[in-house]
Amino acid sequence: MDLEKIRHSASHVLASAVKELFSEAKLGIGPAIDDGFYYDFDLKHTLTPDDLKKLEEKMQEIIGKNLDFKKSKKTRNEAEKILKDEPYKLELLKNLPDNNITFYTHGSFTDLCAGPHVKNTKEIKAFKLLKIAGAYWKGDSKNKQLQRIYGIAFNSKKELEEYLKKLEEAEKRDHRKIGQQLELFFFHEYSPGSPFFEPKGTVIYNELLNFVREEYKKRGYQEVITPQIFNKALWETSGHWKHFKEDMFVLNVDNSEAALKPMNCPSHVLIFKNKIRSYRELPLRIADFCALHRNELRGVLGGLTRVRKFSQDDAHIFVTEEQIEKEILDLMDFIDTVYKKVFNFRYVVNLSTKPEKAMGDPKLWEKAEEALRNALNKKKIKFNIKEGEGAFYGPKIDFDIRDSLDRSWQLATIQLDFQMPLNFKATYEGKDGNKHTPIMIHRAILGSLERFIGILIEHYAGKLPLWLSPVQVRILTLTDRNEKFAGDVLKKLRDNNIRVELDDRSESIGKKVRDAQLEKIPLTITIGDKEQENKTLAIRTLDGKVKFGVKVEEFINDLLTEIKEKK
Numbered sequence: 001m002d003l004e005k006i007r008h009s010a011s012h013v014l015a016s017a018v019k020e021l022f023s024e025a026k027l028g029i030g031p032a033i034d035d036g037f038y039y040d041f042d043l044k045h046t047l048t049p050d051d052l053k054k055l056e057e058k059m060q061e062i063i064g065k066n067l068d069f070k071k072s073k074k075t076r077n078e079a080e081k082i083l084k085d086e087p088y089k090l091e092l093l094k095n096l097p098d099n100n101i102t103f104y105t106h107g108s109f110t111d112l113c114a115g116p117h118v119k120n121t122k123e124i125k126a127f128k129l130l131k132i133a134g135a136y137w138k139g140d141s142k143n144k145q146l147q148r149i150y151g152i153a154f155n156s157k158k159e160l161e162e163y164l165k166k167l168e169e170a171e172k173r174d175h176r177k178i179g180q181q182l183e184l185f186f187f188h189e190y191s192p193g194s195p196f197f198e199p200k201g202t203v204i205y206n207e208l209l210n211f212v213r214e215e216y217k218k219r220g221y222q223e224v225i226t227p228q229i230f231n232k233a234l235w236e237t238s239g240h241w242k243h244f245k246e247d248m249f250v251l252n253v254d255n256s257e258a259a260l261k262p263m264n265c266p267s268h269v270l271i272f273k274n275k276i277r278s279y280r281e282l283p284l285r286i287a288d289f290c291a292l293h294r295n296e297l298r299g300v301l302g303g304l305t306r307v308r309k310f311s312q313d314d315a316h317i318f319v320t321e322e323q324i325e326k327e328i329l330d331l332m333d334f335i336d337t338v339y340k341k342v343f344n345f346r347y348v349v350n351l352s353t354k355p356e357k358a359m360g361d362p363k364l365w366e367k368a369e370e371a372l373r374n375a376l377n378k379k380k381i382k383f384n385i386k387e388g389e390g391a392f393y394g395p396k397i398d399f400d401i402r403d404s405l406d407r408s409w410q411l412a413t414i415q416l417d418f419q420m421p422l423n424f425k426a427t428y429e430g431k432d433g434n435k436h437t438p439i440m441i442h443r444a445i446l447g448s449l450e451r452f453i454g455i456l457i458e459h460y461a462g463k464l465p466l467w468l469s470p471v472q473v474r475i476l477t478l479t480d481r482n483e484k485f486a487g488d489v490l491k492k493l494r495d496n497n498i499r500v501e502l503d504d505r506s507e508s509i510g511k512k513v514r515d516a517q518l519e520k521i522p523l524t525i526t527i528g529d530k531e532q533e534n535k536t537l538a539i540r541t542l543d544g545k546v547k548f549g550v551k552v553e554e555f556i557n558d559l560l561t562e563i564k565e566k567k
Contacts, residue, residue: 002116003155007032009069009117010059010127010153011039016109017058018043018149021051027111028088028137028146036152040135042088047147052129055149063124067106069117074101082110088137126160127153130167141297166405173405175457176303182462182519184453184470185304193301193308195450200470203499204453207468208446209289211342211566212313215445219334221285221315226267228291232257237423238266239359243392247294260293265417265442268316269424272438277428282438283323287315289449304454311449317441318421320430324439328375328397328414331443335399335412338445342566343456345401348408349381352389352396359392360419368416369395393419394442403459411452415442462520463542467563473500474521476512478528480504485532489525489552496556498563517542523559 011030018025018041028040045051074082076093079101083089089112093101104113106121118124129151137143154160179185184201187194197205216223229251235241240248240262249260261267268286277284289311296308319327339345351372354365372395376383383397390396394417400408417440427435446452456464466472473493477486483504493500501521503512509526516524526538537550 002118003153004032005116005118006124006155007037007151007153008115009121010124010151011037012069012104012106012109012111012113012117013059013062013121013124014055014129014149014151015039015041015111016062016107017055019109020058020062021054026088027086028135028148029092030111036130036150038148038150040088040137040146040148042144042146047132047149049132052132052149056127056129059127059129062107063121065107065121067121069119069121070105071115071117072103072105074103076101079103079112083112086112124153125155126157127151128160128164136297139297170405170407170458173458173461174303175305175454178457178462179304179454182470184457187303191309192298193296193306195304195307195309201453203470204456204464204468205449208449208452209313212446215334215338216285216287219285219330220283221287223287223289224268224271226264226271226288226290227261228293229253229258229260230267232259234266234270235259238269238420239393239423240266243357243359247296249293249295261290262292262294264288264290264292264312264314265316265420265440266424269420269426269440272318272421273424273426277318277438279320279428279430279436282318282320282428283327284318284438285315286317287313289313304450307448307450310451312444313446313449314442314444317443318426318428318438319441320436321439324371324416324441325375325378327441328372328416329379331414331441332375332379332381335414335445339399339401339412343459345403345459347399347401347412349376349383350386350389350398350400351376351383352386352391352398354395355388355390355392357392358390360422364418365395368418372397372414372416391415391417391442393417396442401455403455404461405458409451409455411447411455412445413443413447417442463522464520465566466522466559467566469499469520469522471499471501471519471521472559472563473498473523473525474516474519475500475502475525475527476509476516477502477504478509478526480506481529482527482532485535486527489527489537492552492556493559496560498556498559513540525555 015027015030022043022045024044026042030039076098079093083093092112102114103110104115104117129149131150133148134145135148136145152163183198185195185197232241244262248262251258271286291309291311293309296306300306317327339347353369394415396413396415398410399412400410402408421438421440426438428438430436475486475490477483486502490500490502513524522542524540531538537552537555538546538548539550540546
């Protein structure tokens with residue numbers, strides 16, 4: 001059975017249940033979405049979790065009546081009469097052509113809708129209402145905030161139960177909770193959407209930066225630091241002022257409009273243009289970790305995965321037309337190394353083509369799309385086409401990874417841009433002595449570092465790999481007599497740049513071990529009289545396995561190898 005039809009039909013049953021329990025409710029929209037369905041309502045009554053239970057019961061009652069979904073076509077006058085008490089539906093009706101006004105009815109409930117739906121309510125066999133949220137009408141904060149009810153529906157109760165188990169596991173792994181528990185980061189109302197990374201969180205952040213920088217050295221990147229605020233003239237030239245202004249923080253600087261930068265690309269073109277360039281300098285790979293700001297609506301902010309202030313492992317590569325394919329192929333190898341060999345993520349590849357609101361010559365768009373498609377085919381990579389989902393300046397290849405709960409996250413991206421260098425009149429001297437326009441590749445591997453950290457925390461349930469763990473080793477002493485040897489071991493580990501702590505509290509060893517496990521510390525060393533006498537260590541892993549009699553130097557060497565290899 002088509003899940004989209006089931007979920008869309010479930011949203012209509014939900015709307016009819018709301019109308020039966022709260023007759024004054026005004027209907028918004030109720031589509032099927034990737035992971036379920038929702039419906040928006042304008043209600044004086046504030047919905048509660050108890051209301052969800054009542055609504056589920058009412059939905060089951062409606063479904064049990066085995067009602068057919070009947071489609072009907074109406075004239076505009078007929079539709080206006082049907083919807084006379086539904087202001088939001090009347091607003092939607094205005095944008096419908098006269099020959100395409102359709103309604104669906106089940107029982108006594110009728111709703112403006114294009115479909116599709118199942119034939120009968122009995123086909124909705126397994127559903128659950130999940131949560132209530134606020135949602136501005138049409139997603140615009142200037143409009144009234146409605147109450148949104150989210151739900152899920154599947155073909156069978158077994159599938160529903162599996163999904164609910166996955167939701168329960170996701171709740172346990174919520175990076176916002178784990179981030180607080182492990183003292184990694186927090187947010188404050190004085191700066192919504194801007195994370196405060198605490199010392200332990202900053203370790204993770206910097207280790208990821210160090211990892212990317214190591215890869216850059218191998219691959220010929222040059223790192224730069226660029227300004228945070230630019231006059232609007234820059235954004236007008238780049239096209240962002242026309243296509244992206246709503247997502248920018250606009251300021252008044254020196255009696256002129258300016259903006260905090262939402263991305264690095266225009267400033268990197270300025271670096272390219274700062275001197276006369278030769279074809280011998282290409283490919284020129286410019287990397288930047290500067291902070292970026294995007295004016296996301298407060299209502300959609302969500303932990304580290306949706307923020308206003310963030311940094312990317314962002315780079316822009318200036319190439320000749322002949323160099324495009326090799327550079328794209330090399331980037332695919334780079335991405336494969338990071339995601340498969342280091343983090344063990346699976347991924348799906350998507351090619352996104354020219355959007356409706358795009359800038360530049362359509363022929364250059366065709367050339368860019370063909371170049372990306374050819375590179376994917378040469379690599380023999382399976383990919384999906386996402387029509388019209390490219391950036392406004394060029395088509396792109398996106399890599400959607402799958403985490404340990406099989407959730408999809410769009411992370412790495414490769415974007416091919418013929419337009420922006422033209423807008424800025426950027427040129428280089430070719431072999432023929434003439435000036436040529438470079439082509440620009442926009443790319444990110446991890447993407448937003450903040451978002452990537454949030455995804456990693458949930459993927460690993462807070463049990464980060466050794467090389468990324470804020471504290472890699474904790475030493476636990478059994479008695480005060482063991483403190484000297486513990487101090488010697490602590491010094492040797494620190495001398496080898498291993499992140500280590502000493503727990504010499506007068507607590508039981510059981511409590512110390514439990515505390516270390518709660519803090520997700522990968523390795524704990526227990527030192528008692530036996531270890532002190534033999535100059536050895538008892539090593540406990542996070543999953544509870546213990547190895548006795550380990551030599552200090554052997555432990556350090558094994559540790560350094562594991563960190564270096566990023567196991």
